[in-house]
Amino acid sequence: MHRVRSIRLAAAAAVAALVVLGGGPAVADKPVAVDWASAVQQLRKAAEGNPAATQAMERLIASKQLPTERKAALPAQPFQIPAQSDIGRGSGPGVYGSGVALGVDGFRFGFFGGPGTISPNQTGAKLEVIWYNVSNGRSATDLLIEHEDIPVDTTIRTKMLDTGPGMIVAAVYGSLWHRWSVPVSEEHPDGFQYQLATISIPSFGAVYN
Template sequence: MHRVRSIRLAAAGAVAALVVLGGGPSVAEEPAAVDWTSAVQQLRKAATGNAAATAAIDRLLAAKDLPSTKRAALPAQPFQYPAQSDIGRGSGPGVYGSGIALGMDGFRFGFFGGPGTISPNQAGAKLEVIWYNVSNGRSATDLLIEHQDVPVDTTIRTKVLDTGPGMIVAAVYGSLWHRWSVPVSEANPDGYQYQLGVISVPSFGAVYN
């Protein structure tokens, strides 16, 4: 029977993947303090004109449950607010996974979690991150599409992003295919069960680059 690992173990795997795939973060200075109310409002403003991103941020605002921590995360640390989805960690709606900032070969955003592993085929799914750099005013929406079909790769990631330095607020939203091993059968000819996770409330966080 398929068992879903906890988000804490997934986080450890994501950090381990950073080491194997290209190294962890370099810490230049102490992360900045976060005004979460202002951060989510600024991100909501950056989403103007993007219907999907706007809807995602509105669902976050409706949840009325902003992070309690006072500091921005560093690369390789999960976002402060995990995502919620229709499948959760594989046992019904609930906590799903988390966004993460990666410091491998350049600054990227990623996502990890959910049931099983990330499927190498993401046809029909679309996972995105909207971000806003509080320090310089830059913002963009980027797709999370990079993933290697190897056990050590526990994240799906954006391309390398030019966000500039400073504190960046971001939210990951959309959908993601997962898979796990099952006996080969007519219904599962490749030996995998697949499930699509649809994010109901985005993973939200502040990251210091």
């Protein structure tokens, strides 16, 4: 049986992991309003020339799931739109997990959720975030590759990023390996079952750095 965690529990664990990994969230002076229609189009423009990112943004726009809440999140909070994948939370296609902005030893993007835990071996998977800083025009696509094989580490993260301050819109897309404990057998010599999740609709959100 999969050890499936809810988005709510995973979010709490992700925030707890921030403390263990070295710091707390940054705090904005006041809530920042988001024009979601403009934000998604700006991120779509930033994705031009990157086929995988462009396709992810097209799927997001086609899903018609833009938030109604007009405030940006703060680091250590999940993105406003969770991702969907072919394995969902472990019982078939559906809601999968969420991107998260992390205010730890600098600014990073991360991802949490899905069935079981994040596998320490991500060979054959590729999880990416495309981001655009509305305040200064900076944009980039970065890999989420940093993860420690310890119980408190519930996220996989980018390297430390120099986005500059301001409001940043971002989408996480791609694929990610998960694993959960099973009895040791010839088929599972290390005592784990592995499954690759492929994101169908990216996790999308705006965060104030």
